Amino acid sequence: MQRKQIPSHRIPDGVTANIPTQLKDVLVAGINDEGKIMKRQYPHRHDYYEIMLLNDSEGIHHIDFTAYPFKGPAVFMLSPEQVHELVRTKGSRGFSLKFNEPFFSSGNDPDNQLYAHFLFDNLQTYPVIELQPAEYTRLHTLMTLALQEYDQAGNGAADILFSYIRVILMEILRIRKQHLQETHLHPGIPQTQLLEFKKLLHQHFHELHEVQDYAARMHITPRQLNTLVQKLTGKTAGTLIKERMLLEAKRLLFTDTLSIKEIGYQIGFEDPAYFNRFFKKNMGLAPQQFREQEQQM
Numbered sequence: 001m002q003r004k005q006i007p008s009h010r011i012p013d014g015v016t017a018n019i020p021t022q023l024k025d026v027l028v029a030g031i032n033d034e035g036k037i038m039k040r041q042y043p044h045r046h047d048y049y050e051i052m053l054l055n056d057s058e059g060i061h062h063i064d065f066t067a068y069p070f071k072g073p074a075v076f077m078l079s080p081e082q083v084h085e086l087v088r089t090k091g092s093r094g095f096s097l098k099f100n101e102p103f104f105s106s107g108n109d110p111d112n113q114l115y116a117h118f119l120f121d122n123l124q125t126y127p128v129i130e131l132q133p134a135e136y137t138r139l140h141t142l143m144t145l146a147l148q149e150y151d152q153a154g155n156g157a158a159d160i161l162f163s164y165i166r167v168i169l170m171e172i173l174r175i176r177k178q179h180l181q182e183t184h185l186h187p188g189i190p191q192t193q194l195l196e197f198k199k200l201l202h203q204h205f206h207e208l209h210e211v212q213d214y215a216a217r218m219h220i221t222p223r224q225l226n227t228l229v230q231k232l233t234g235k236t237a238g239t240l241i242k243e244r245m246l247l248e249a250k251r252l253l254f255t256d257t258l259s260i261k262e263i264g265y266q267i268g269f270e271d272p273a274y275f276n277r278f279f280k281k282n283m284g285l286a287p288q289q290f291r292e293q294e295q296q297m
Contacts, residue, residue, distance in 0.1 A: 009046040025100040028150035033091030043085040052076040057092035068128035073136035079120035095143040253291040
């Protein structure tokens, strides 16, 4: 069976109108397919962050091989390169807000990295949050203002729009804290250290596979790093390293035309047999079996 690469989208793919250069990294759009029976969407990924806000909808959002059922108003948080497929049994009204990575490095807002690495966290993520009516109303109001600013694209539109996006992220962060009681989202030195570890893991999981490698770069002991991570996430640092490697392996097995040997090499396994053993031990089936199973599904 010939393998196909999964489609990957960019923000310009969805831009149909002429917009100022300063807004090229952002796309805000309304969604209105209320009452329609939705066709099954195809698995895809994109290189931007996306927030989707839907009112009275229902279905399952498949994100990185995990199914997230939802019903009623909900907000979805998607980060770059996640493989996802939104299956809805009925249409809805809402908004789609997309923005590229440069948004998180613009300006001097100290919370930017917090948003990027906690709200859009591939390892410890809650990408689907069902909303109470009052929560949906607040987000709907903010999204409406952002869409109006985007459509007008007047003087100062970029600064105002980015401010709206920050407020939207702050509101979602508050909702998530209330729903999930997550200690790692509260400010403090341990949270800053956890953020540093996650950034290092995102950058180096291909070549650094041991806790001591990350602890050395953070100038703490492996025991200190494990204690920190376990206190804030409930998992050891070693578990997060392993989960990040497995996630990348599953994405490549599902979406790429690479051989099993090439995928193992990309994740840092020079010995294909070692990669096969690592994957099978943690997933319960060999890489080729996982690939065939996902293709059939």
